[in-house]
Amino acid sequence: MVRTRREAASFVIDSIRAMGINLHPQSRLMRMQRVLSDACKETGGVIQPNHPEFETALESVRDVQLLEFVFDQLESHCDDTEFQKLVKKAVKDSALPQQDQQQSMGRDAQFELFIAAVCNNAGLTDILCEEPDVTCTLGGTKYGIAAKRIKSLTTIEKRVKEGANQIERARLPGVIALDTCVVLNRENERIITQMPDGSFGSCYKKALTLFLDDYHDRIHEWVRGKGVRGLVIHDHQVRMDADGRWSLASMTMAFHTPGWDQTYDREFEVFIGTYLKGLPNINQL
Numbered sequence: 001m002v003r004t005r006r007e008a009a010s011f012v013i014d015s016i017r018a019m020g021i022n023l024h025p026q027s028r029l030m031r032m033q034r035v036l037s038d039a040c041k042e043t044g045g046v047i048q049p050n051h052p053e054f055e056t057a058l059e060s061v062r063d064v065q066l067l068e069f070v071f072d073q074l075e076s077h078c079d080d081t082e083f084q085k086l087v088k089k090a091v092k093d094s095a096l097p098q099q100d101q102q103q104s105m106g107r108d109a110q111f112e113l114f115i116a117a118v119c120n121n122a123g124l125t126d127i128l129c130e131e132p133d134v135t136c137t138l139g140g141t142k143y144g145i146a147a148k149r150i151k152s153l154t155t156i157e158k159r160v161k162e163g164a165n166q167i168e169r170a171r172l173p174g175v176i177a178l179d180t181c182v183v184l185n186r187e188n189e190r191i192i193t194q195m196p197d198g199s200f201g202s203c204y205k206k207a208l209t210l211f212l213d214d215y216h217d218r219i220h221e222w223v224r225g226k227g228v229r230g231l232v233i234h235d236h237q238v239r240m241d242a243d244g245r246w247s248l249a250s251m252t253m254a255f256h257t258p259g260w261d262q263t264y265d266r267e268f269e270v271f272i273g274t275y276l277k278g279l280p281n282i283n284q285l
Contacts, residue, residue, distance in 0.1 A: 001072075008068045009033040009060060015071040019078050021088055028095040028106070029067075032060035056095045058190060061238045061248050062181075063107075066114050069280040073117035074127075082129040086113055097181065098188040101151050111179045112147045114234070119145075122278025132166035132174060143271055144172035149179040156183070160219055164226035173267050174228050175275075180235045184211060191239035191249070200239065204251050208235060212253065223257050229268035230256045232275065252279055 003011060009032055013023060023030050035053040047057045067090070077083040086109045093106030100107070116134045119127050124136040132146035146163030150156055160176060167174030182188075184207065195203075212233065219231065232254040239249045254272045256265055 006036040009036050009064045012067045031056050031095050058238050062236050065248050070113045070117045073120040086129050108149050111149050115147045115177050118278040122274050132170045144170040144174040145177050147177045150183040160222045164223040164228050168226040176231045178233050194242050196242050208251050228257050229264045
């Protein structure tokens with residue numbers, strides 16, 4: 001089902017309320033719904049840059065779309081206690097992520113929910129919101145995914161090691177999923193250069209590749225001996241497309257960490273080959 005942005009915001013909020021979770025009028029999701037609804041009534045859906053909630057409206061391009069995907073995929077999990085706990089956390093945070101560069105309970109939980117939704121869309125089974133953060137089953141093997149949002153270069157080592165330790169404690173073949181939205185764009189600047197999707201995708205991939213190249217060897221060392229089969233990087237940025245419309249651009253990259261163990265390599269190939277098929281249809285570049 002294709003929804004307008006206003007319809008998507010209402011769908012997300014209705015899904016949360018149906019779980020018995022109340023939303024404060026000034027919560028980020030309520031503010032996003034309000035500005036999208038008001039704009040639709042007042043200007044036919046066009047929100048001008050001088051609008052006091054313009055940045056909130058732009059941020060809804062990312063948050064609402066990701067949460068819409070979550071609730072479309074995980075509707076059957078709404079009665080699960082752990083899923084409900086994550087959703088309660090996910091409604092937290094400021095409207096703009098750059099305002100929560102130290103603590104961000106809401107978007108941290110939102111990322112875990114997104115990972116679970118990708119697993120479901122990929123056809124993985126027995127998806128649970130449990131340690132390390134999300135677990136699922138593929139071909140009779142249970143995998144654990146540690147979901148970590150990286151908000152600064154100084155915390156990369158800490159967050160990767162946290163994920164590796166979680167996987168070690170879970171005693172499952174594991175994957176660390178990293179969200180790099182903030183670390184690659186600390187001030188949350190919007191990408192306003194209009195260019196064809198192919199050209200933009202090449203630039204986007206280059207930026208993410210340079211980031212991974214800088215940390216590739218260190219990540220190998222940080223996860224060694226912890227049972228980590230590989231990493232998957234998720235990044236989502238709000239951009240103006242070639243037609244002058246605001247849209248969500250997403251890039252996902254995966255790489256092996258345990259090059260010293262061929263069994264681990266094979267397990268990661270099997271897992272990631274299926275997992276990537278579950279990515280939502282949002283400008284997959």
